[in-house]
Amino acid sequence: MLLIGNGKLITRNPEQMLIEDGCVAIEGTQVKQVGITKDVKASYPDADFIDAKGKLIMPGFINMHNHIYSTFARGLSIRGYHPKNFMDILRDQWWRIDSELNLKDCYHSAATAYLDSVKNGVTTVFDHHASYGEVSGSLAELSRAADEIGVRTCLCYEVSDRNGEEQMKQAVKENADFIQAAASRTDDMQKAMMGMHASFTLSDASMALCKEQTPDGIGYHIHVAEGMDDLYDSLKKYGKPIVNRLFELGLLGEKTMLGHCIYIDPREMDIIRETDTMVVTNPESNMGNAVGCPPAMKMFNEFGIMMGLGTDGYTNDMTESFKVANIIHKHHLVDPNAAWSEVPAMLFDNNPKMANRYFDKPLGVIKEGASADIIVVDYHSPTPITENNINSHILFGVNGRAVTDTIINGTVRMKDREMVGIDEEKIYADAQAQAHDLWKRING
Structure with a gap:
């Protein structure tokens, strides 16, 4: 069990779009529970916990x-x-x-x-x-x-x-x-x-x-x-x-x-x-x-x-x-x-x-039963965030490199901007060598 909490939870669920001090519980590959952090933590006291520290928690x-x-x-x-x-x-x-x-x-x-x-x-x-x-x-x-x-x-x-x-x-x-x-x-x-x-x-x-x-x-x-x-x-x-x-x-x-x-x-x-x-x-x-x-x-x-x-x-x-x-x-x-x-x-x-015309479990939403594809975004707003202005905050205040944590299908793939279980430097080094080889082939 994995919990991600202490953040502004943007669920994209029309029934409850925004949860202040929100938390999401992940079991296996899907979302198990969504709610206020203290309540979800009380339900799963032994679960691993990612502390969003006031950042945005949202679907990937x-x-x-x-x-x-x-x-x-x-x-x-x-x-x-x-x-x-x-x-x-x-x-x-x-x-x-x-x-x-x-x-x-x-x-x-x-x-x-x-x-x-x-x-x-x-x-x-x-x-x-x-x-x-x-x-x-x-x-x-x-x-x-x-x-x-x-x-x-x-x-x-x-x-x-x-x-x-x-x-x-x-x-x-x-x-x-x-x-x-x-x-x-x-x-x-x-x-x-x-x-x-x-x-x-x-x-x-x-x-x-x-x-x-x-x-x-x-x-x-x-x-x-x-x-x-x-x-x-x-x-x-x-x-x-x-x-x-x-x-x-x-x-x-x-x-x-x-x-x-x-x-x-x-x-x-x-x-x-x-x-x-x-x-x-x-x-x-x-x-x-x-x-x-x-x-x-x-x-x-x-x-x-x-x-x-x-x-x-x-x-x-x-x-x-x-x-x-x-x-x-x-x-x-x-x-x-x-x-x-x-x-x-x-x-x-x-x-x-x-x-979702191809994939089976719900994507792009944080609700019970949905795929656990969740990101944490380092954005602290100078103005209030409400369920009516979320998109405007993302439009003007967020870019991709603000993402600190990425969870896909319930597995943590990036934590605190560090890839998990992936040798990032090797991937880039190998890619640069291969790209150099391709460029030589292209330009003769």
């Missing part, structure tokens, strides 16, 4: 769209790389990197990404992987790293025609193999989706193969209209918008997640809503790639689409995405009222709902 963050393979791009300078548009960025940077990635690169980049997630209080990661230097077994390397670091994760491989039919088929098989491997687990720590890159790099035949190899109960994770080239390609080749194409191919539904959706029209939004398909928006990445701002407020408010928040490989700190999402829509719409309620709903309400 969930990242609904990441690219772990991008980890080794940090600090990389590719010879001759001078992008003029999004297609240049894809072709000359990301596809150049993933064409060289081998299994060792996959493992070491994943170990550091998951480690960084823990340090930023991210307890669940949905990842969209690509490593066309070595496809077979790559998801198993990410899975191994996730198990070692202790992060809950949902994985898929980015199927694409860009490297030819043989590698496309290898990518489909990699997804199928991992879907089977994840299904055999009973710990609710790893799940799988069928990953696809984007409409413009996939033929109907390739998408049909993906569908054929996807069991019932598994959805698709695909980029949609991240750039105008994706839309133009679909209109030119198929005479229809991207979402219409995906719908006609039978790829939409409650288990499918569409990344970005920047250039979609209201009719496509109707289809997304009617099929209960998920959308994840990634504000920092969109700004960094200069691809534009998605109509997220319209999708959220007018169409009631299930929308979540991700980082798209830009960072492992969900508070960064929270902050940027809050201002990008105000700036884009020239509306100071935009995004105040919508973005917190994406991060704190919808991300857990979306994740």
Whole structure:
């Protein structure tokens, strides 16, 4: 039994959102009791106790769209790389990197990404992987790293025609193999989706193969209209918008997640809503790639689409995405009222709902029976914290490095900013050596 108390407990449970001097009792992998510290301690006098010392106690963050393979791009300078548009960025940077990635690169980049997630209080990661230097077994390397670091994760491989039919088929098989491997687990720590890159790099035949190899109960994770080239390609080749194409191919539904959706029209939004398909928006990445701002407020408010928040490989700190999402829509719409309620709903309400379309035990909430994914955040406010202004305090006062303790599935993974049972220095040293090797391969 483990207790975490003496803190401001943000439960995300509408029945009792905030408990002053709150405490949570963890038994095994789930929450056993929530209440005032002295009462919970009295119930379990012999339990181990983490003293939050007035800090925030809250559910761990969930990242609904990441690219772990991008980890080794940090600090990389590719010879001759001078992008003029999004297609240049894809072709000359990301596809150049993933064409060289081998299994060792996959493992070491994943170990550091998951480690960084823990340090930023991210307890669940949905990842969209690509490593066309070595496809077979790559998801198993990410899975191994996730198990070692202790992060809950949902994985898929980015199927694409860009490297030819043989590698496309290898990518489909990699997804199928991992879907089977994840299904055999009973710990609710790893799940799988069928990953696809984007409409413009996939033929109907390739998408049909993906569908054929996807069991019932598994959805698709695909980029949609991240750039105008994706839309133009679909209109030119198929005479229809991207979402219409995906719908006609039978790829939409409650288990499918569409990344970005920047250039979609209201009719496509109707289809997304009617099929209960998920959308994840990634504000920092969109700004960094200069691809534009998605109509997220319209999708959220007018169409009631299930929308979540991700980082798209830009960072492992969900508070960064929270902050940027809050201002990008105000700036884009020239509306100071935009995004105040919508973005917190994406991060704190919808991300857990979306994740729980795959994972079994409740995520993103601290209540009896929920998964024990809990973080302690070093934040002492100059103003009162109430259940009505919690999100504002997190928005303006918290960042990922304020996290001091991270508990995932009932296991303490970081305590007082020190990783537990993990040789952090070795992980980073091994990653730097591997990244150096990758960089040499990329630049010849």
